[in-house]
Amino acid sequence: MGGAGRVSDADQLDTGEIELDIESLAAGGEGVGRLPDGRVAFVPFTAVGDRVVVRVVEERARFVRAVWVAIRRRGVGRTTPGCPHYGRCGGCSWQHLDYATQLVAKEGILAESLMRIGGIEPAEPIRVVPSPRPYGYRGRTRVHVQNGRVGYRERRSTVVAPVSTCPVLVEPLVEELEALGKSLTEKRPGSKGKSRERRRSRMASVEWELAVGTSGVPRVQRLPAQGGPSVRIRVREDFLEFSPGVFAQSNLFLLDELVEAVDSAVGRGSNALELYAGAGLFTLGLARRFQRVMAVEANRNAVRDLGVNLTAAGIDNVEIACARVESIASSLPIPPAGYEVVFVDPPRSGLPKSSVDWIHGFCRPRRLVYLSCNPATLARDLSRFVELDYEVGRVRGFDLFPQTPHVEALAVLERPGE
Ligand SMILES: C[S@@+](CC[C@H](N)C(=O)[O-])C[C@H]1O[C@@H](n2cnc3c(N)ncnc32)[C@H](O)[C@@H]1O
Known part of the structure; x- marks a missing residue:
């Protein structure tokens, strides 16, 4: 299976699926291989050196997008993803790489x-x-709330993938993310019926910003923000204030x-x-x-x-x-x-x-x-x-x-x- 030379490195299988080698990683994160007809194939969640069986999901004149259905040979630096939502959530598509x-x-x-x-x-x-x-580094994130579910957008989609945790966030924000999810899906003690946020969030996808500074209380804010407390981040000897919605390196x-x-x-x-x-x-x-x-x-x-x-x-x-x-x-x-x-x-x-x-x-x-x-x-x-x-x-x-x-x-x- 698979001979010498670029084009013959890929094989058309009887099932219509194709076996190919991943040669590099594109700027968007996908692995790059070649179809038997010479077109480039972008295959997410792969590693250089992988030999994968893929199914084409989108065809263009010069390239295709494909998903892998089996890994025949594991490539360089494959490791176990650290997040239960890896693969569905569109956020961290390189967790399979060390x-x-x-x-x-x-x-x-x-x-x-x-x-x-x-x-x-x-x-x-x-x-x-x-x-x-490499994990637990983000002090700021924006999540979507859609139909009472908190999450991040799926890859190349506007659909929100619900998440219960997010291991690239710093610990206080992981807790806030869990709490936000619960507050939107559970009846609050003392409240009659659905929470206000929950009723609102059913109508459309809204964005929330979760942020925390060097020390202090995390800020959880629905966007667009109408005021709200600043987050203070220590940079060398200075403390910098960032209001809700203002860009801060994450x-x-x-x-x-x-x-x-x-x-x-x-x-x-x-x-x-x-x-x-x-x-x-x-x-x-x-x-x-x-x-x-x-x-x-x-x-x-x-x-x-x-x-x-x-x-x-x-x-x-x-x-x-x-x-x-x-x-x-x-x-x-x-x-x-x-x-x-x-x-x-x-x-x-x-x-x-x-x-x-x-x-x-x-x-x-x-x-x-x-x-x-x-x-x-x-x-x-x-x-x-x-x-x-x-x-x-x-x-x-x-x-x-x-x-x-x-x-x-x-x-x-x-x-x-x-
Ligand atoms: C990548 S952020 C960098 C901000 C800052 N240098 C930092 O690292 O915290 C880009 C900044 O440009 C601002 N911005 C976006 N478009 C702009 C424009 N057309 N003219 C001026 N500022 C703009 C944004 O509000 C944001 O603060």
Whole structure:
């Protein structure tokens, strides 16, 4: 069964099922194999080196999606998933891979995305900094409540898979998740009939945010939030406040290392610009390294938290613009010599093309530091800067999301001759 060569590595079986080898892992986490007709097959929950029998569930001209029905040979780094909901819940699709294998795969995904999408080969091999905790690391999550059931969306679906526990959460949030599930499915003592939340949740899927800081009481909040207590997270010597609904990096155990890395990547100087500043995780470090910082953030609650966090740290050299990055180009004050350094930390969609052009043409930084949670848009944006004459230096990964294929990346670009 199976001969030499790529295409003949897959065999069509009498049942219509196909036996194939998994050769690599895609950025979305699926194993990648080849059908006998040469098309790529994406097969979730597989490992490199697996020989699996698959059933095709979606056909396209150049690729198919398939599910495995049997494993003939176990590949590299297979291990026992740590969660009873693995496979149905769409959250952590790499629990069948041991942690060392996940890290190597993320290094490969980053390098491959940069090369394939952006034609970029970083100055040195990419290393991914491990999370000190491969489980029990998340201090923030959003769950869906649908028909009185609490859970996460199933893979590539809007259906909510109910969950009773979630081992990537820190312990206090696991308890809150269980309590939320019970409160929505059980009659409360003293209440007549169904709870208010339960009646509400039957109508549609609603989102709840569960968050906890470095110490203190977990916050459980229905979204969109109308006020509510902040969560306090210690980052190095600072305590930062995050209001409900405001973005906060979810892995509580890599924050110091990530902030240190951004600090050393940006260096020191007189004027820095930060785009997508959030509640200020990186702004405090920038403010201590530059004489003046301009911070741009669109979310009003985040901007309010940013002001609070700067004041608490005794910092007064940051100007905040509450605006969308793509609409601020004409109004943002730019120092006569431009901004020496621009630091960006955009959402998964990356930087709009117009913002890349504006950064290059008007801000004119000698160094651009880019933090990204999406290797594909990072590769696209870096290649646009390269076209504008920047050179890509070091790229590092940070494993903020163990048990998932997601990876955070920090890239440094310089303008040669500056
Ligand atoms: C990935 S988060 C980073 C936040 C912050 N750097 C941190 O790590 O905590 C992206 C941030 O960009 C903000 N944002 C999203 N779209 C934006 C836009 N078009 N203009 C300005 N800010 C935006 C979000 O509110 C969020 O705070």
